[in-house]
Amino acid sequence: MKVKKQKRHRKTVRFFTACFGFRQPYKVICDGTFVHHLIENGITPADQALSNTLAAPVKLFTTKCVIEELKRLGQSQSEALEAAHKLTVARCDHDKRKSADVCIMDIIGEKNSEHFFVATQDVDLRKKLQEVPGVPLIFGLRNALFLEPPSAFQRQFVKASEEGRSHMTESEYKMLKKRAKNLLETEQTRDSSNENEDLEDQKLEMQTVERKHNTTKGLGVKDRPQFKRKKAKGPNPLSCKKKKSSHNQSRVSGKGSEEGNDTVRSRSRKRKRSRVGKNAVQTES
Structure with a gap:
């Protein structure tokens, strides 16, 4: 049960810190009923008990009206009065002392700009403060302290x-419309100035071209390109093989044909000796 209560308290604290800007150390304003409950149930020290409930350091406050009310209650609230004197007194600006609930309502105001946690045992005061956005409430039950979850009104307000x-909003819409109009006007003026500059540049270029043409025409100089284009070069003649001439080839082919004819002639002119004549000479001898 204790773990569930701590989780619920942390969730409530996160709601008020995220939606209403509460920051540590949290400021807790206490009325006489809450101080009396702490003393009756022995919940001391009070700042330590409240810091355990909120899981963060706290500063305890009260008001002059609360102290005056405890004084009027007499001897029965003497211990509560002593404990209230030890707390920091918040400024209430009341010339005539008022009741504690009215004083706390005046300090909280409509939006609780000072970001106070209100610790009270007064049920009517808690109901009134539930209708004010951004007011977390603390109350005691026996020897335990509880932080009320945000009311339906506070959730709806968030x-x-x-x-x-x-x-x-209407003011933001008018401001945005005015800014857009100014941007359009500046863009139009910038475009017109750029167009004028472009026209002036074109005129200057035309004038320079005409002057150059007139000077070259008067001097009789033809317009020539400033740089010659590089032409593709042929192969290196030293790295190329020499071509064989057709005259040498014909001469070589002619010699070859003559040699072939001589061999044919030599072979055809060779005389064959007949063996018959040789045998006849041997017989005669």
Whole structure:
């Protein structure tokens, strides 16, 4: 049960810190009923008990009206009065002393700009403060302290404020419209100035071209390109093989044909000796 209570308290504290800007150390304003409850149930030291409840360091406050009310209650509230004197006194600006609940309501105001946690045992005061956005409430039950979850009104207020922030107000819309109009005017003036500059540049270029043409025409000089184009070069003649001439080839072929004819002639002119004549000479001898 204790773990669930701590989780619920941390969730409530995160709600108020995220939606209403509460920051550590948290400021807790206490009335006489809450101080009396702490003393009756032995919840001391009070700052340590409240810091355990909120899981963060705290500063305890009260008001002059609360102290005056405890004084009027007499001897029965003497211990509570001594404990209240030890707390920091918040400024209430009341010339005539008022009741504690009225004084705390005046300090909280409509939006709780000082970001106070209110610790009280007064049920009517807690109901009134539930209708004020951004007011977390603390109360005691026997020897335990509890932090009330945000009321339905406070949740609805946060939801409506988030929806309102997502839409533009009339003043923001007028400001945006005016800014867009100024941007359009500046762009138009810039475009017109750029066009004028372009026209002036074109005129200057035309004038320079005409002057150059007139000077070259008067001097009789033809316009020539400043740089000659590089032509493709042929192969290196030293790295190329020499071509064989057709005259040498014909001469070589002619010699070859003559040699072939001589061999044919030599072979055809060779005389064959007949063996018959040789045998006849041998017989005669």
